[in-house]
Amino acid sequence: MRTVRVAGRFIRLVVIAGGLIASSPIVAAQRSDKAAHIGVLCASRCEGAPGVEVLREGLRQAGWAEGGNLRIDFRSAGGQPVRLPVLARELVALNPNLIVALTPQPARAAKDATSTIPIVFIGVADPVRVGLVASLARPGGNVTGIATLVPGGFMGKGLELLKEAVPNARRIAVMLNPSNEVAQALFPLEVPPAARQLGVTLQVLEVRAQDGIEAAIDAAVQHKADALWIPGDPIFHSPAQRIPELAARARLPTMFLTRDLAVAGGLMSYGPSFEELNRRGAVYVDKILKGARPADLPVEQPTRFILVINLKTARALGITIPQSLLLRADEVIQ
Numbered sequence: 001m002r003t004v005r006v007a008g009r010f011i012r013l014v015v016i017a018g019g020l021i022a023s024s025p026i027v028a029a030q031r032s033d034k035a036a037h038i039g040v041l042c043a044s045r046c047e048g049a050p051g052v053e054v055l056r057e058g059l060r061q062a063g064w065a066e067g068g069n070l071r072i073d074f075r076s077a078g079g080q081p082v083r084l085p086v087l088a089r090e091l092v093a094l095n096p097n098l099i100v101a102l103t104p105q106p107a108r109a110a111k112d113a114t115s116t117i118p119i120v121f122i123g124v125a126d127p128v129r130v131g132l133v134a135s136l137a138r139p140g141g142n143v144t145g146i147a148t149l150v151p152g153g154f155m156g157k158g159l160e161l162l163k164e165a166v167p168n169a170r171r172i173a174v175m176l177n178p179s180n181e182v183a184q185a186l187f188p189l190e191v192p193p194a195a196r197q198l199g200v201t202l203q204v205l206e207v208r209a210q211d212g213i214e215a216a217i218d219a220a221v222q223h224k225a226d227a228l229w230i231p232g233d234p235i236f237h238s239p240a241q242r243i244p245e246l247a248a249r250a251r252l253p254t255m256f257l258t259r260d261l262a263v264a265g266g267l268m269s270y271g272p273s274f275e276e277l278n279r280r281g282a283v284y285v286d287k288i289l290k291g292a293r294p295a296d297l298p299v300e301q302p303t304r305f306i307l308v309i310n311l312k313t314a315r316a317l318g319i320t321i322p323q324s325l326l327l328r329a330d331e332v333i334q
Helices: 050-061 081-093 104-113 154-165 181-198 210-222 242-250 259-263 274-289 311-317 323-328
Strands: 002-006 009-016 036-042 070-076 098-102 119-124 143-147 171-176 201-206 227-229 254-256 268-271 306-310 331-333
Touching: 036 050, 036 081, 036 104, 036 274, 050 070, 050 098, 050 119, 050 274, 070 081, 081 098, 081 104, 098 104, 098 274, 104 119, 104 143, 104 181, 119 274, 143 274, 154 171, 154 181, 154 227, 154 254, 154 268, 154 323, 171 181, 171 210, 181 201, 201 210, 210 242, 242 254, 242 259, 242 311, 259 268, 259 306, 259 331, 306 311, 306 323, 311 331
Parallel strands: 036 070, 036 098, 098 119, 119 143, 171 201, 171 227, 227 254, 254 268, 306 331
Antiparallel strands: 002 009, 009 201, 268 306
């Protein structure tokens, strides 16, 4: 591991050749004359975020009306995950009936802040491996929710699809947030074997906050990366157009986890429907507000993963996407 200084910032660069509960009683809410109260904790932004709006809509459909029988308090870290523990404690101090934690870092902060208030996480890849729940079938404690993927090769699949789209790529930059414990746990298990099999070398660029993104892309260019792969983290997703625009300027074909970044100009994305994940999260919130215990609600995993290819971006980069890959795409943006 070595440190690269780029544009006045230091970025840790790792080159991988050939690859890279609590026993306390749980507080549950019941419908009553008093409005239910939930807190929502976000790593980037809450208000206006597509996933949060889907969550709100799901709660409305279940009969929960903000300003009526439901009160929601939001806390957003603004792309600075280091703020999350303090924000989680602020929500706990408000004594809500339930906390919704969107993505891994908020889920960890919420779990560390309370063992009694129910927590519903949404968008955590492997909650068992990082210790958020005891098991998928029997979460135990005060935490349950909606997982992002099914462990056992998903991250390697993303790398494989990027290599198929850009077959001449020999050096692929990977942008990771080291504070994302799920990525840190899964990456070394799944990605180096896939990279060795594909015959590629990885540059791992560690970025802890949004203000390090541009320098990381500069580092990828400086070290002659042929493509960029971003397995996913809240600080990379908002605003959606930011990294696609920077990658286009650097002429780096880029693979993302979320569809909205491919729509915003990324070359491609492969991942679950985050709209559906947030809709399912609303179902879990509704059940707990009606009296269910998190320990009794199995963690739900996605059953379908969506491949999106942006042909407009491919043409701008001079890339010809193989027909075999286009035929497997769920959505092709012209």
